[in-house]
Amino acid sequence: MLFKVSLLLVGDGKLCHSFLLRKFVSLIVTQGFSHFQDHRHKTVIAKYFCQPALTMATNPSNIGLFQGKPDRFEGITVFSDLEPCNVEDFPDKLKNSLNTWRTDKKRGVWFKVHLDQCEWVPILIKNGFKYHHAKEDYVMLYIWLPTNESDNVPNYAHTLVGVGAVVVNDADQVLVVKEKYFYKVPMWKLPGGYVEPGENLVDAAIREVLEETNIQTEFESVLTFRQGQSGMFGCSDLYFVVNLKALSQDIQKCTREIADCQWMDIKEYLNHPQVHELNRFFVSKLMHHRKHNLKIDCHHGLHQLLQKPFTVYSVFKTDDVDDSDKIPFTFISGASSKSS
DSSP, X not given: OGGGOSOXXXXXXXXXXXXXXXXXXXXXHHHOGGGGOSHHXXXXXXXXXXXXXXXXXXXXXXXOOXXXXXXXXXXXXXXXXXXXXXXXXXXXXXXXXXXXXXXXXXXXXXXXXXXXXXXXXXXXXXXXXXXXXXXXXXXXXXXXXXXXXXXXXXXXXXXXXXXXXXEEOTTSEEEEEEESSSOSSOOOBOOEEEOOTTOOHHHHHXXXXXXXXXOOEXXXXXXXXXXXXXXXXXXXXXXXXXXXXXXXXXXXXXXXXXXXXXXXXXXXXXHOTTSOHHHHHHHHXXXXXXXTTEEEEEEEEEOTTTOOEEEEEEEEETTSOOOGGGOSSOBOSOOOOBOO
16 A cells, blocks of 8 residues: 555654655665554654645746747747646646736737647636637647737638649540549539648649549649638638649549549530539630630749748740749749659
8 A cells, every 4th residue: 555655644644755755665664664653753754754735735936937939929839748737737837927928028829739738728728718720639729918909810721722623635635533422413523622731732733633543744824713712611712723734644543532534625525514614614714825825834932031932823925035034033943843
């Protein structure tokens, strides 16, 4: 029994610290438990090995503060995996930190709480924090500290981005697919899907075509885009349509996602009864671009101040002299234009 407890009541009801308890156990092992049976020896043990229970409570002023990572908006973010804290000390450490941040005129305070520290969440909520967003392995909460300034923390990402590809081969045919689980009566549509986090639009289109049909492609032009307000999870939805040139011909459909796929003459596609009017419009824009020698190209750059990559899409006429040297930003390498 003695070895299974972390605190020990002896003498007049005082508590032994765990390291003192280990010393006490060592004495028992070396001198025998019977040596400590009488009251006189218990008093000695209490005097030298124990402290009043009051001293066991942690002094809130000694808990310390969360350091966090400052941001350019005069806010701060605490990462639970970088600054772990046991749940017993957390309320006092949080209170101390909030008081300091208010004194320092911090604005938005964020806590990124990983699964291992999920017991922090109800304590944060009780202290005025709100949920902002969550992912598989963490939840992000925040509190707005200024009392003389309205909360201007932006909502979490609320727009999904998808791509569709008008893939054309040397025979001027368009690559079309029927999805397995889209409509009761599958319609011929363009291959495509959602853009992954951190992925370029063009790269996403090339990847989706390769995954669904095993056709190798390269970028030609952006054609158009569509915005919708009733996407998944209550999000808005942006759907970009790009023109890709086919570099291979033999189709191997993805049996998990695709019910059927084929090459179809453009004229046939524009008049096919199993094609929605919006998809007809997308392909018709290809014909419009051809007729007027238009192209929407993409150029990759690096933001001058933030030093973050970006992509600019711009319209030009294909019969004009190349003016890419006039674009007022530095190009960066590494952006894909072909599937591999």
